Amino acid sequence: MSGKPDSRREEMLREMGIGPVWKLRTPEQGREHDGECEQSVESAVPVAREIDASPASHPPSPTGSGHEPASIAKMDWPALQASVASCVACGLYAKRNKTVFGVGDRNADWLFVGEGPGAEEDTQGEPFVGQAGVLLDNMLAAIDLKRGANVYIANIVKCRPPGNRNPQTEEAHACAPYLQRQIELIRPKLIVALGKVAAVNLLGRDASIASLRGEVHAYRGIPLIITYHPAYLLRTLPDKAKAWEDLCFAVSTMQRLQSGTAVAN
Ligand code: URA
Ligand code: SF4
Numbered sequence: 529m530s531g532k533p534d535s536r537r538e539e540m541l542r543e544m545g546i547g548p549v550w551k552l553r554t555p556e557q558g559r560e561h562d563g564e565c566e567q568s569v570e571s572a573v574p575v576a577r578e579i580d581a582s583p584a585s586h587p588p589s590p591t592g593s594g595h596e597p598a599s600i601a602k603m604d605w606p607a608l609q610a611s612v613a614s615c616v617a618c619g620l621y622a623k624r625n626k627t628v629f630g631v632g633d634r635n636a637d638w639l640f641v642g643e644g645p646g647a648e649e650d651t652q653g654e655p656f657v658g659q660a661g662v663l664l665d666n667m668l669a670a671i672d673l674k675r676g677a678n679v680y681i682a683n684i685v686k687c688r689p690p691g692n693r694n695p696q697t698e699e700a701h702a703c704a705p706y707l708q709r710q711i712e713l714i715r716p717k718l719i720v721a722l723g724k725v726a727a728v729n730l731l732g733r734d735a736s737i738a739s740l741r742g743e744v745h746a747y748r749g750i751p752l753i754i755t756y757h758p759a760y761l762l763r764t765l766p767d768k769a770k771a772w773e774d775l776c777f778a779v780s781t782m783q784r785l786q787s788g789t790a791v792a793n
Contacts (some may be wrong), residue, residue, distance in 0.1 A: 631676065633676055718778065
């Protein structure tokens with residue numbers, strides 16, 4: 529981005545403990561970016577067709593009062609937001625403080641999907657505002673993105689799993705119609721799944737992040753890239769290099785999508 533001094537970027541990357549690894553170099557494609565990803569990802573695998581492998585059927589809502597998947601599938605933003613705010617479709621409702629709907633640009637090209645709210649998110653009602661959120665914001669900044677500007681951020685579940693445990697399959701399935709509707713309304717060009725819970729639930733099958741990254745998958749026809757969760761990266765230094773590769777791959781994929789050269793096979 530123009531005007532962002534290199535020193536600030538470097539400082540930021542150092543703070544993340546990834547300065548030397550996430551070092552960018554001179555642009556190759558005329559981007560105003562401070563640099564370009566080190567590895568060429570232009571030869572990336574074409575957009576794979578994995579459409580509709582994603583969970584399509586969900587258990588009926590126990591409430592029977594406008595939280596059924598069929599109703600959710602027709603909602604506009606205000607109705608969707610209200611429905612989430614009053615949802616009791618899974619057990620996570622019981623201990624939540626605030627529901628965490630999602631945040632950002634509703635016309636975004638980029639959608640980042642995490643797992644579920646942590647303590648800070650549960651207090652504030654916004655995704656990724658705790659420690660992992662700081663890293664996510666820095667990851668976004670490293671590829672010239674920021675929360676709210678052409679970026680939407682959401683989670684697989686809208687209510688905090690107690691003790692930050694992973695959401696259970698039933699909880700993720702109960703909540704899926706909300707994310708599905710958000711995605712239909714946003715119509716992002718690219719979805720980036722952050723971590724295994726997001727990956728598994730968006731893909732509708734179990735696999736390791738290691739085996740899923742570096743390829744373009746699809747969620748209901750929308751290109752989907754898988755990378756590590758920022759909270760995991762905070763604990764696992766070596767994989768930060770891989771996360772940076774994944775972000776570079778996402779950037780080059782987005783460039784192809786925006787220029788209309790990415791073809792689903
Ligand atoms: N981790 C997530 O997956 N989502 C959040 O919103 C915060 C932390
Ligand atoms: Fe409803 Fe989702 Fe919260 Fe469960 S996690 S209560 S399905 S909003």
